Amino acid sequence: MSADRTRIDAILGCAEAKGREAQANHIAFNTNMSLTEARGLLSASGRALSAAEKEEHDLQSTLALVRSAGVPGYRTAP
Numbered sequence: 503m504s505a506d507r508t509r510i511d512a513i514l515g516c517a518e519a520k521g522r523e524a525q526a527n528h529i530a531f532n533t534n535m536s537l538t539e540a541r542g543l544l545s546a547s548g549r550a551l552s553a554a555e556k557e558e559h560d561l562q563s564t565l566a567l568v569r570s571a572g573v574p575g576y577r578t579a580p
Contacts, residue, residue, distance in 0.1 A: 521549035
């Protein structure tokens with residue numbers, strides 16, 4: 503396997519690439535960044551949320567909005 507192929511596989515397969523696949527692909531195929539540099543950049547980037555994480559985030563945002571709006575009939579847990 504060539505050194506470049508090894509670098510690409512390492513970037514795409516690193517833990518920091520999870521949830522950041524688009525950025526990892528760009529870095530791997532369009533730059534000459536080392537794995538160390540790529541991991542640093544990826545870890546500093548926001549991660550895409552899974553469907554379950556997005557659903558939980560949306561639910562929490564809605565609940566916060568309802569609480570702050572003082573919606574009649576809504577009561578907080580005792």
